[in-house]
Amino acid sequence: MMPVRNSLFLVGVTGGIGSGKSTVCRFLAEMGCALFEADRVAKELQCSDPEIIAGIRTLFGGDVYSVGAGGVLLLDRRRIACEVFSDSEKLLALNRLVHPKVYEAFHVAADRAVRQGNAVLVKEAAILFETGKTAELDLVVVVAAGRELRVQRAIDKGMGSREEILGRIAAQWPQEKLIENAGYVIYNEGTLDELHKETEKLYAFILQRASSCRNNV
Numbered sequence: 001m002m003p004v005r006n007s008l009f010l011v012g013v014t015g016g017i018g019s020g021k022s023t024v025c026r027f028l029a030e031m032g033c034a035l036f037e038a039d040r041v042a043k044e045l046q047c048s049d050p051e052i053i054a055g056i057r058t059l060f061g062g063d064v065y066s067v068g069a070g071g072v073l074l075l076d077r078r079r080i081a082c083e084v085f086s087d088s089e090k091l092l093a094l095n096r097l098v099h100p101k102v103y104e105a106f107h108v109a110a111d112r113a114v115r116q117g118n119a120v121l122v123k124e125a126a127i128l129f130e131t132g133k134t135a136e137l138d139l140v141v142v143v144a145a146g147r148e149l150r151v152q153r154a155i156d157k158g159m160g161s162r163e164e165i166l167g168r169i170a171a172q173w174p175q176e177k178l179i180e181n182a183g184y185v186i187y188n189e190g191t192l193d194e195l196h197k198e199t200e201k202l203y204a205f206i207l208q209r210a211s212s213c214r215n216n217v
């Protein structure tokens with residue numbers, strides 16, 4: 001895999017379920033950063049990449065897909081979630097199928113960002129340290145919040161029952177471990193306005209780091 005170009009400052013944003021990472025990334029995009037949403041790309045690939053589709057059929061059964069309006073392939077995500085978040089081997093197999101292709105897509109996005117003259121590309125990923133691909137990132141940001149608050153946000157977002165959400169949390173690195181490995185941490189336990197202000201501080205930090213990196217090239 002080609003290294004990502006020096007002129008582009010790469011920021012990973014991760015955090016446990018319901019931490020607020022998508023919201024931080026949305027704010028960063030509004031502030032001018034290019035955005036690569038690994039979770040969204042993973043979803044798209046699961047319904048478009050022939051190898052991934054075949055692999056998912058083998059792992060979960062052919063009837064896990066159905067055909068929607070206009071012939072679009074639909075994946076029963078709820079059924080997959082029930083299976084993988086109570087069976088770590090199955091989650092590992094799904095991750096092995098999906099993550100390498102998401103990683104390839106990230107490099108395509110990075111090339112595009114360079115061509116378009118972007119200075120900063122933000123990679124939002126629910127699973128980032130776990131994939132072992134953080135060395136190429138210039139900064140890894142962890143968005144954190146108390147476990148109960150995160151569970152409640154995820155329930156309110158319609159992500160399933162408390163038990164299902166706790167199953168997902170059990171499949172992720174503990175928040176303390178994410179924080180230990182982070183280059184920058186945002187604690188998101190206040191209002192959305194406060195989160196926006198924290199994201200502005202993060203953006204200023206990113207611009208300053210990006211400019212000192214460019215000056216050192």
Ligand SMILES: CC(C)(COP(=O)(O)OP(=O)(O)OC[C@H]1O[C@@H](n2cnc3c(N)ncnc32)[C@H](O)[C@@H]1O)[C@@H](O)C(=O)NCCC(=O)NCCS
Nearest residue numbers: 016017038039042077080081095098102126127168171172
């Ligand atoms: C299991 C699936 C089908 C559930 O789909 P669903 O639409 O319910 O959830 P979604 O993808 O929006 O993820 C929501 C949250 O679940 C948690 N989660 C998702 N994938 C994982 C994973 N591989 N390991 C641990 N937690 C995960 C994260 O907190 C994430 O923010 C889906 O998450 C999936 O295919 N995951 C494997 C691919 C993956 O790792 N995607 C994320 C990073 S590329």
Ligand SMILES: Nc1ncnc2c1ncn2[C@@H]1O[C@H](COP(=O)(O)OP(=O)(O)OP(=O)(O)O)[C@@H](O)[C@H]1O
Nearest residue numbers: 016017018019020021022023153157190191192195
């Ligand atoms: N500070 C906050 N105040 C109020 N609501 C918030 C705050 N931060 C996030 N939320 C809400 O909590 C929910 C989860 O936030 P978000 O989707 O950004 O988190 P996430 O880490 O990407 O979640 P997931 O892991 O579920 O994808 C969203 O509905 C969001 O609007």
